[in-house]
Amino acid sequence: xxxxxxxxxxxxxxxxxxxxxxxxxxxxxxxxxxxxxxxxxxxxxxxxxxxxxxxxxxxxxxxxxxxxxxxxxxxxxxxxxxxxxxxxxxxxxxxxxxxxxxxxxxxxxxxxxxxxxxxxxxxxxxxxxxxxxxxxxxxxxxxxxxxxxxxxxxxxxxxxxxxxxxxxxxxxxxxxxxxxxxxxxxxxxxxxxxxxxxxxxxxxxxxxxxxxxxxxxxxxxxxxxxxxxxxxxxxxxxxxxxxxxxxxxxxxxxxxxxxxxxxxxxxxxxxxxxxxxxxxxxxxxxxxxxxxxxxxxxxxxxxxxxxxxxxxxxxxxxxxxxxxxxxxxxxxxxxxxxxxxxxxxxxxxxxxxxxx
Amino acid sequence: xxxxxxxxxxxxxxxxxxxxxxxxxxxxxxxxxxxxxxxxxxxxxxxxxxxxxxxxxxxxxxxxxxxxxxxxxxxxxxxxxxxxxxxxxxxxxxxxxxxxxxxxxxxxxxxxxxxxxxxxxxxxxxxxxxxxxxxxxxxxxxxxxxxxxxxxxxxxxxxxxxxxxxxxxxxxxxxxxxxxxxxxxxxxxxxxxxxxxxxxxxxxxxxxxxxxxxxxxxxxxxxxxxxxxxxxxxxxxxxxxxxxxxxxxxxxxxxxxxxxxxxxxxxxx
Numbered sequence: 185x186x187x188x189x190x191x192x193x194x195x196x197x198x199x200x201x202x203x204x205x206x207x208x209x210x211x212x213x214x215x216x217x218x219x220x221x222x223x224x225x226x227x228x229x230x231x232x233x234x235x236x237x238x239x240x241x242x243x244x245x246x247x248x249x250x251x252x253x254x255x256x257x258x259x260x261x262x263x264x265x266x267x268x269x270x271x272x273x274x275x276x277x278x279x280x281x282x283x284x285x286x287x288x289x290x291x292x293x294x295x296x297x298x299x300x301x302x303x304x305x306x307x308x309x310x311x312x313x314x315x316x317x318x319x320x321x322x323x324x325x326x327x328x329x330x331x332x333x334x335x336x337x338x339x340x341x342x343x344x345x346x347x348x349x350x351x352x353x354x355x356x357x358x359x360x361x362x363x364x365x366x367x368x369x370x371x372x373x374x375x376x377x378x379x380x381x382x383x384x385x386x387x388x389x390x391x392x393x394x395x396x397x398x399x400x401x402x403x404x405x406x407x408x409x410x411x412x413x414x415x416x417x418x419x420x421x422x423x424x425x426x427x428x429x430x431x432x433x434x435x436x437x438x439x440x441x442x443x444x445x446x447x448x449x450x451x452x453x454x455x456x457x458x459x460x461x462x463x464x465x466x467x468x469x470x471x472x473x474x475x476x477x478x479x480x481x482x483x484x485x486x487x488x489x490x491x492x493x494x495x496x497x498x499x500x501x502x503x504x505x506x507x508x509x510x511x512x513x514x515x516x517x518x519x520x521x522x523x524x525x526x527x528x529x530x531x532x533x534x535x536x537x538x539x540x
Numbered sequence: 541x542x543x544x545x546x547x548x549x550x551x552x553x554x555x556x557x558x559x560x561x562x563x564x565x566x567x568x569x570x571x572x573x574x575x576x577x578x579x580x581x582x583x584x585x586x587x588x589x590x591x592x593x594x595x596x597x598x599x600x601x602x603x604x605x606x607x608x609x610x611x612x613x614x615x616x617x618x619x620x621x622x623x624x625x626x627x628x629x630x631x632x633x634x635x636x637x638x639x640x641x642x643x644x645x646x647x648x649x650x651x652x653x654x655x656x657x658x659x660x661x662x663x664x665x666x667x668x669x670x671x672x673x674x675x676x677x678x679x680x681x682x683x684x685x686x687x688x689x690x691x692x693x694x695x696x697x698x699x700x701x702x703x704x705x706x707x708x709x710x711x712x713x714x715x716x717x718x719x720x721x722x723x724x725x726x727x728x729x730x731x732x733x734x735x736x737x738x739x740x741x742x743x744x745x746x747x748x749x750x751x752x753x754x755x756x757x758x759x760x761x762x763x764x765x766x767x768x769x770x771x772x773x774x775x776x777x778x779x780x781x782x783x784x785x786x787x788x789x790x791x792x793x794x795x796x797x798x799x800x801x802x803x804x805x806x807x808x809x
Contacts, residue, residue: 195654195658196658196662196667196668196670197633197634197657197658197661197662197667197668197670198634198654198655198657198658198670200634200670200671201632201634201635201654201657201670201671203671204632204634204671416647419647420639420642420645420646421642423631423635423639423642424639424642426626426628426629426630426631427625427626427628427636427639428622428625428626430587430592430622431622431625431626433592433611434590434592434615434619434620434622435615435639435640435642435643436611436612436613436614436615436616436642436643437642438611476630480630480631480632480635480673481628481629481630481631482631482632482635484647
């Protein structure tokens with residue numbers, strides 16, 4: 185093929201690819217708009233309904249609103265909404281990357297036992313709450329303990345997969361073993377705990393976005409700021425993993441190192457998210473599936489899309505949890521599951537139907 | 541850029557199962573067909589040659605031991621297409637070919653990368669499939685996509701593990717024509733594992749016969765593919781003759797009698 189004929193020929197494939205890429209970016213933009221709308225809705229709803237006008241004024245022109253509204257928004261609703269957004273983002277991103285590196289659509293912080301370990305850690309802090317060592321940490325003890333155990337589970341997973349050179353099936357089986365181990369340990373803790381402690385454990389396991397403080401948000405944002413740029417530099421290598429380990433290695437991707445590094449980053453994200461918000465189910469599983477259906481698996485769109493959809497689902501669940509029973513807050517974990525499960529089933533059944 | 545890939549006394553074992561028992565082989569510019577019975581170690585040999593497996597012995601790329609070449613540099617020089625490439629469920633043809641240049645890609649895909657993919661897809665006549673998902677393609681089309689991917693980084697050495705497997709006659713010829721054209725135009729050193737001896741005789745400059753982990757013999761097809769060798773290596777009776785167009789024609793007739801009687805066919809472990 186001569187140079188001239190190449191230059192004269194229309195760039196059919198490239199044009200098509202660029203068009204597809206623009207469509208995907210548009211979808212990511214729509215998701216971002218949905219997240220912002222859900223964010224606004226989440227600030228509006230609560231025991232007292234605030235109009236969008238008041239919310240916008242409170243955010244951008246605080247002098248024009250009543251002091252009470254300003255306090256409600258800045259002290260309670262805004263932190264909760266930002267928190268929901270960041271937690272959803274973290275869970276969506278870590279779910280997407282876990283499914284990518286383990287090449288399994290069932291991989292998520294929950295199915296791999298990281299959330300169970302966090303629940304166990306929180307329960308341990310609640311049961312041992314009277315001890316002097318824990319009291320020194322004050323209210324943060326539950327979060328610190330949950331984070332500690334989530335990281336232990338992650339590092340265990342990381343260590344086991346290192347021994348097996350990052351084989352994805354081994355990592356998943358180890359994750360399931362960790363899940364059952366911590367679930368059993370948690371049941372034992374509940375068995376020996378007092379009634380009030382047991383209640384506190386159950387409450388923690390439902391997950392909650394309440395009682396959040398700006399320092400917690402800063403920590404979560406910091407972890408996201410650490411993880412996202414690193415993930416962004418390896419988007420193409422992560423995409424290449426979809427071709428299978430051997431094929432990716434033959435393209436020059438250091439599969440083991442990539443998998444271990446990504447596992448460590450996603451574990452950090454998950455551990456931080458669940459230690460503050462409790463076990464919020466399904467976000468890490470559903471968001472990546474939905475993102476994959478909308479924008480495919482090329483990570484430059486898949487990764488942001490999964491994060492945005494995670495944030496959107498959690499904000500939606502948060503709004504739902506506040507409006508189902510007016511004046512009180514429905515457990516966020518149940519709300520997420522209530523929205524997530526039907527959604528997930530529809531997705532799975534649709535996919536099956538299309539394949540056959 | 542002409543390059544030679546040479547294996548010297550390459551041994552490899554999966555745990556205790558010895559698969560390669562001292563292979564000496566040179567992949568030189570042109571097409572080398574690697575043939576041999578099942579379980580002879582052909583795929584393992586290819587995986588050793590591209591650095592996916594670490595064998596005993598030496599594999600050298602133009603006198604440089606490939607163990608001392610950084611993985612990304614090696615991947616850009618030696619391209620390998622596995623027998624069963626993983627079919628990504630949600631990647632398009634364009635993205636899959638683009639991944640052949642994964643070492644060079646940044647967040648923003650540069651114009652040379654797009655141009656390389658465009659020209660390959662055009663050359664293989666699959667430009668219109670650019671936005672289709674790979675798992676929606678036929679076997680022949682998918683195989684062309686993966687060949688394009690292997691060529692996307694402009695390698696000097698191309699290692700193909702049964703690129704014709706599962707293709708109909710038309711696609712087999714199309715695939716071979718693509719490989720041959722590219723090999724000639726770019727001066728590639730191409731090695732491909734093949735089972736179809738007629739096709740091997742037609743496209744290859746050199747045929748290497750691998751039996752039981754060793755190279756039994758190698759050379760131009762007409763010197764290597766003899767009735768005696770086929771009887772010894774495959775345990776079959778076959779007629780070998782020259783066709784009208786000058787290429788060898790191998791016609792298998794049946795199993796060799798004494799192989800059947802002994803119950804121990806040659807080459808099957």
